[in-house]
Amino acid sequence: MIEKGTDNVSVELRQQLGLLTDRSTEDFWVRIHKRAMAGWKFGLSESFFRKTLYVAGTFVLVILIAIFLSLVVASIPAIRHFGVGFLFGTTWDPVRGEFGALPFVMGTLFVSLLALAISTVFSLSISIFLGEYFRGGVISAFITSVIELLAGIPSVIYGFCGLFLLVPVVRALEIKLNVAPYGVGILTSSLVLAVMIIPYSASIGREVISLVPSDLKEAAFSLGATRFEVVRKVVLPYARSGIFAGILLSLGRALGETMAVTMVIGNSNFIPKGIFSPANTLASVIANEFTEATGRLYLSSLVELGLVLFMVTTVINIFGKVIIGRMGMEDK
Amino acid sequence: MKTSVLRSRMNQVFCFIIILAMLLVYGDKGLAKETELIGAGATFPYPLYSKMFDVYYNENRVKVNYQAIGSGGGIRQLINKTVDFGGSDAMMSEKDLTEASVPVLHIPTCAGAVVLTYKLTGDPKIRFTPEIVADIFLGKIKKWNDGRISTINPGLKLPDENITVVHRSDGSGTTFIFSDYLSKVSPEWKEKVGSGTSLNWPVGLGGKGNPGVAGLVQQIPGSIGYVELIYALQNKMPYGTVKNKKGSFVDPSIASTSLAANTELPDDMKVSLTDTDAQDGYPISGFTWILVYKEQNYGDKSEEKAKELVKLLWWMTHGGQKYADPLHYAPLSKKAVEKTEKLIKSVTYNGKPIMK
Secondary structure (H helix, E strand, C coil), X not given: CCCCCCCCCCHHHHHHCCCCCCHHHCCHHHHHHHHHHHHHHHCCCHHHHHHHHHHHHHHHHHHHHHHHHHHHHHHHHHHHHHCCHHHHCCCEECCCCEECCHHHHHHHHHHXXXXXXXXXXXXXXXXXXHHHHCCCHHHHHXXXXXXXXXXXXXXXHHHHHHHHHHHHHHXXXXXXXXXXXXXXXXXXXXXXXXXXHHHHHHHHHHHHHHCCCHHHHHHHHHCCCCHHHHHHHXXXXXXXXXXXXXXXXXXXXXXXXXXXXXXXXXXXXXXXXCCCCCCCCHHHHHHXXXXXXXXXXXXXXXXXXXXXXXXXXHHHHHHHXXXXXXXXXXXX | CCHHHHHHHHHHHHHHHHHHHHHHHHHHHHHCCCCEEEEEECCCCHHHHHHHHHHHHHHHCCXXXXXXXXXXXXXXXXXXXXXXXXXXXXXXXXXXXXXXXXXXXXXXXXXXXXXXXXXXXXXXXXXXXHHHHHHHHHCCCCECCCHHHHHHCCCCCCCCCECEEEEECCCCHHHHHHHHXXXXXXXXXXXXXXXXXXXXXXXXXXXXXXXXXXXXXHHCCCEEEEEEHHHHHHCCCCXXXXXXXXXXXXXXXXXXXXXXXXXXXXXXXXXXXXXXXXXXXXXXXXXXXXXXXXXXXXXXXCHHHHHHHHHHHHHHHCHHHHHCHHHCCECCCHHHHHHHHHHHHCCEECCEECCC
């Protein structure tokens, strides 16, 4: 009896694997054993592999949707109570049950964007340095590992270093400028955050810059361009979308960073007035108050803050992707 | 392979897998001979509880696992019935009690004081009145050399520096005790801010936990904050004296905290010790409680476990009290222990008291 093959395998091979036998004389267990052995020897079939990939991909999507839904469901009491006013409310009063997200949204955006501005200067320079000037060799390897090490340091350590090393320095500066000598505040958190997010844009930037085709650069050199002009006019425009993607990754990290920020931001639930004033971010207030929050409205408001953070991150990511797409299309 | 051999081998493998699965699922039930109690809650008494539970395990072979997640967390977990007992510096509110729906006992284990610590050159010993404290934290008194402060501190020369207020950024029992005190002594505070574990502070920076507040105060010149006495003592931070209800400026100490509890105590021990009537009691003090359900037969709780819990509570309020003093906690006074004994004896299983 010859069985129909689904895998396009020759008859001889199947005979060798022992699949061509008279079914009726075979015991159940023996057939299973033979099938398992055949699969093992032959490797997984195409459709099985494809199915696994689909399942894995769908799984990730399902998890994302599940996170979003659980945030929404848990915030319903707060949404129903405050409506859209929650996003613009400036009071955070757990005793009276009045909650508003505006001070935290402003604090988050203020701190993250400032940190991004500071870090981009450094990460762009590092990317060009490692992608263009020092591509290989000991220096490059050393600096690359150090940058990657920065990404591996736990955020609590950053918080400690910020608290014990950076805060006194900022305080001395504030005393000199005759401002309130807090030491903690937006400037300090932005500086700590900036150092934390450098590795993300630096490594992606370096990759993309080193992938610029050398014939483009050589063409520019042959036309008499200097090194700097080549970087400015050939390398950077080519790598633009990749660099921007790296920056976007850094911003995403900065928006969600909790521990390092909460230790140096001053935790004052008011809209920040200036660069030296203390503030609070969405992630920081959730981390501080969630474990002790009692009462449905309080808990629900904290979850709604989480939902707001989720939406802010999503919107910025979508916006960024659109810009990357536009950047990529302009070249083609 | 011969068919019969293969079949028996397959059967063996099959049986083995089934037995393994059953062991994984049910194995731990038979093996555990030791009882384990789980608690969660306030961070303030954590060092004391840590020591107590360690000693208790060595003496009685009963493991007690306590997670310091904060008073609010402790209350929540007790209401959710995920823990055997909760720890809290704040009494359960009406809302919490209705959510729990069955009676919850508040068993005090020790008392603590909240002190005002500050950073000024020379570490002066400053005297505070209740009104001054409230106005500082409301942001109405902005400088150290304000007339009201210097009037009651005639011997001190206070600098012309801005007062930077530091408070807690996380929900805490310390905040609860402090704000409870301020609500009693300042009608404006009660109206504007109120009392609770998390507040809408009118001014100031927030630090996370006692270490956060202490760290900020130690670093910012001219700052003032509130921390647990235990913490200020261990970190050698200066703290001020506060005028109590009877008019004396009391220095916070383990002794004066214990004295604060030497007043009329209600039977259910749900009492705030702030603004105490006691002659030499420190006015910003409070008990910390262990919260347990009065009726212990809930969920799948065995009578054995309920008995162990009651034994633990009895030990913590009697034999375990000797560990409080070396760790700078104020032990319960005799009157407090008497009332607590009655409370512990009222814990029931199926309606019958567990301890006679």
